[in-house]
Amino acid sequence: MPGRDARPPALPVPVPEEVLVPFRRDRGRVLLLGHVHPDADVLGTLLALGLALEDRGWTATLGGPHPAPAVLSFLPGVTRYRTLTALDGRFDVAVLTDCPDPARTEGLIDLAKASASTVVNIDHHPDNRRYGHVNWVEPVAAATGELVYALLRELGIPITPGIATNLFTAIHTDTGSFRYSNVTPATFRIAAELVAAGADPALVSNALYERRDAGALRALGDVLRRVELSDDGRLAWLVLPEGSVEERFVEAEDLVNYPRSIGSVRVACLIRERGGQVKISLRGKGDVDVSRIAHRFGGGGHPNAAGCSVAGSLGKVTADVLAVAATAIREAAEESRTR
Numbered sequence: 001m002p003g004r005d006a007r008p009p010a011l012p013v014p015v016p017e018e019v020l021v022p023f024r025r026d027r028g029r030v031l032l033l034g035h036v037h038p039d040a041d042v043l044g045t046l047l048a049l050g051l052a053l054e055d056r057g058w059t060a061t062l063g064g065p066h067p068a069p070a071v072l073s074f075l076p077g078v079t080r081y082r083t084l085t086a087l088d089g090r091f092d093v094a095v096l097t098d099c100p101d102p103a104r105t106e107g108l109i110d111l112a113k114a115s116a117s118t119v120v121n122i123d124h125h126p127d128n129r130r131y132g133h134v135n136w137v138e139p140v141a142a143a144t145g146e147l148v149y150a151l152l153r154e155l156g157i158p159i160t161p162g163i164a165t166n167l168f169t170a171i172h173t174d175t176g177s178f179r180y181s182n183v184t185p186a187t188f189r190i191a192a193e194l195v196a197a198g199a200d201p202a203l204v205s206n207a208l209y210e211r212r213d214a215g216a217l218r219a220l221g222d223v224l225r226r227v228e229l230s231d232d233g234r235l236a237w238l239v240l241p242e243g244s245v246e247e248r249f250v251e252a253e254d255l256v257n258y259p260r261s262i263g264s265v266r267v268a269c270l271i272r273e274r275g276g277q278v279k280i281s282l283r284g285k286g287d288v289d290v291s292r293i294a295h296r297f298g299g300g301g302h303p304n305a306a307g308c309s310v311a312g313s314l315g316k317v318t319a320d321v322l323a324v325a326a327t328a329i330r331e332a333a334e335e336s337r338t339r
């Protein structure tokens, strides 16, 4: 291709043969299944795979239990992503991306397993439950977007600008705009290749971070006043009671990153009451493994980014989570002293 480096970028890891096999055919029916409240790594990878397979003559059905959030309305092909309650007909392959726990499909996994010959599970969460017929779980990848990029390249499918924008956005968001400790040389090589293939970094940043309305900025100001900090400054949290903010606003703002941005903070928590559940998002800065805190409450995630959903009153759950987080911070500090 003119004007492009002939040497392809290094991949995070080789693509296992068993992951390639289901896609090595010219036509087929694929189900691309997302989980609850799909983020950009979920949607970007499902849309990229859907667009790529359609270019190869496949028929793709894309959807999940919840619709795509408005902030991701710029993703190419996103209007194809539907709220699913039932599935039509048989599928040759069903693919779930970035979904560590099949319970997060709200039962759609059972329909997928009943109607698809092969279920492929592609993810980078270390605690993935390996629920597919084929499981490709690679925690070294900063985003599932890196893995789907590797898959498409290995399949020899051309990366169109639409596919590139989806995968670039997946990687951009899961790395906090290439700022987090999960970023590797492969992340930048793949991002460079995606930009060469037509992803526009300015367009993506603009769509993600420069489209607030004035009301949302004022709402952000009100929310930030609620951030609380422990006496030692190492734990910060933000509690949002039911109805205190709009869902659309929470989906558009990475609210947990604000308490995390305080210099002394080792663990940040966003604690939201929603539909009778309390949803917790946890962020760490490397010395405390927050996925272990999430596991204590039946959740999971990565060492620096994890979450869980807990039944109970907002006050009680908040107290419990903060107590476990404070202990984890203390233990991590003791461990580093004795090392």
Ligand SMILES: [Mn+2]
Pocket (backbone or CB within 6 Å): 041, 042, 098, 124, 142, 143, 144, 174
């Ligand atoms: Mn991800």
